[in-house]
Amino acid sequence: MRNMDGLDTTMDTTAHHGTIQKRPPASVPRLTLTGISKSFPGVRALHNVSLSLYPGQVTALIGENGAGKSTLVKIMTGIYQPDSGEIGIDGQATTLPSAHAAFGHGITAIHQETVLFDDLSVAENIFLGHAPRTRFGTIDWRTMRNNAREVLETMRAGHIDADARLKDLGIANKHLVAVARAMSIDARIVIMDEPTAALSMKEIEELFLLIEFLKSEGKAVLFISHKFDEIYRIADRYTVFRDGEMVGEGLLKDTGQNEIVRMMVGRNVDHIFPQREPKIGAPVLSVSGLSHPTEFDDIGFELRKGEILGFYGLVGAGRSEVMQAIAGITRTSRGEISLDGQTIAPKSAADSIEAGIVYVPEERGKQGVVIGLPIFQNVSLPSLKRTSKSGVLRLAEEFTLARSYTERLDLRASSLSQDVGTLSGGNQQKVVIAKWLATTPKVIILDEPTKGIDIGSKAAVHGFMAELVAQGLSVIMVSSELPEILGMSDRVVVMREGRIAATYDNKGLDAETLVRTAAGIVA
């Protein structure tokens, strides 16, 4: 059996609760979360996690995708309610039953995609919901503008015109407006969820100046980022999450990058991957020089018969975009794709499906199943050309097709005429995979195939992947889950910022190498 055991013992010495690193706090925390747990049907998002934010300090929240960071932010901003655990502000126990309550406590979040109003002016955005009033109860525009200018001045952002439409500002300036809004409501806790994801180097510098300003104002800042250089540059403390649990916290000046990487990736054995004896043949799909004006550049790789090729990288590294280009959904500017030695130029998803390449998208709900249609119609959707004769459907053929593929995937459903929306997440995922297999592809691209599904369904999907390649199919698996990448892939391509950073043979490959390559840390 190939499992994660070796990885666990060689790399992870801190995974068990008894050895969590704890250091005494510097002062009284502004916000404390203690023993927070949150579950969704079939998924345990957070288990007994704790987090403290201190006034005048920046705490970095670090963890892989799916570690539970976003769930925690939603609990802190009152959007989700924890199943258990305590929230304390300035030492007082409290609850955050709504977004409004969190706002009232001075907690504000600046998201990757800032939630502001494009068609309102800067001043209106800053004071929306708490605009100064005249004595007739109407909005006092003059005071609002002056106050807005004042707030922007104190932030050294006087270059932003308070009357400008928000949509005319760049992303960095939008962040400034969001911070100005936080200042105007006297926010005391500022959460920044990957604020640098879409910023240029210069804009990031400006953002850092702003964070320094927030620190000097005594705000408690939570900074969420995947980028180590930024974390070390701006944060004072760190908290590491892994699989919904808190695995370490402390001061960054005492902790090295490698130590944090180890905390992020070490994990308990909870999943055994199927054993395979890969029979790898000749190249099936080869891609060279594939480029897109904004998303990726000069992508080249080969996929061989019977191979599982893992694609690892941070969110936004351009993995899904490359796959969508190969699947004919996004157009490329340059480059060549060839399948079985023949150059193909897919102009639509239909072209790629015809050629034998299918893409199983990441967002099951939005891009995968068609809720409202029965299971068998979902399965046959991309194969309608085959199951119909000159445009007329043959229902018997559709049922046969759907039955043979859903049975192979062990789908749990009372009938194939059942609405796919009534299935659990894991079973919906099986329907999605069945529908793509039914097109009898040569290459199947799975984008985050097990994201957000329960352990049992994960194992079924992994087992099935192994079966597929054993039958001579070739699989590309885009995944942000390290155990999955290491447990399933024959080779791993790591992408960073739209380019291929490295390609590894999965022999003796360890998780740390992958994380370092993806994050651009020089070992």
Add this chain to the structure above:
Amino acid sequence: MKNFLKYREIWLLAGIVVLIGLISTRFPGFADPANLRQVFNDTSILMILALGQMVVILTRSIDLSMASNLCFTGMVVAMLNAAHPAIPIPALIVIALLVGLVLGAINGFLVWRLNIPSIVVTLGTLTIYRGATFVVSGGAWVNADQMSPDFINFQRAALLGLPVLSWIAIIVIALFFLVMTRTQIGRSIYAIGVNPTASVYAGIDVGRTKFIVFCISGMIGGLAGYLWISRYVIASVEVANGYELNIIAACVIGGISIAGGIGSVGGAVLGALFLGIISNALPVINISPFWQMAISGSAIILAVVLNARGERRQGRIILRKAEAA
């Protein structure tokens, strides 16, 4: 989903039966088979139009230009008939279908290739097609005495106890039923209405499918143009002015979701019948036409509320299943 749709249609059918029952207490002859046949015949054009509109609405679009298309095409065939009475009626029907197809294709092309929202495109063509009617007719009417007897009597001829108009409606209903349940295009229409993104990934050309549905609604508008003119034996610029709202009302009452993807041929037909019964019955039991409008309006809101409740119930099933899983 299928079961659920049936459920909704049965509700509508039950509502129609109750309505007929209520009307019968005031006007005993109403439930006579002969009268019901008459009501069906009177509603035929609306049923046909509602089906054309349904396929458009299913794809999350709308065709506001159907009544103007009807008006324009009706004028064209009426003028043709007045000028060349020798053209046989089946040929005129084919011409009506083709003229309607061209008008629908213009809508579809603008939606597909220029990516303009259908409500904007068809709001424009609603006016343009009616304006074009004025241009081709010079504002003149075509009256009954200018139309050939065949033109007027074709749809009134009895065939196996029903007028030809009713048979045309039955054939159109059957065709739509087959297309929506048994063909690739029907399946694609539902799929892109429910989940356009997933449909793109599945290799369905969403733009082309929308183009096709506008071609269908256009042909239906054209067919209804001939049927309308030969039924009311007058062609003018004012024909069916504002009728697009009745067509959409029939669809909404029939349970076709304006958000797309949900709805059935049976629903559209029953929705049209419901409106047909109200407009037929209320005058004979001495209720003012203004009440008639209020009742249709209330029926629309009631239908939307019931459908929204239905959607919620469906949501709960998902939750229950998810919890059980």
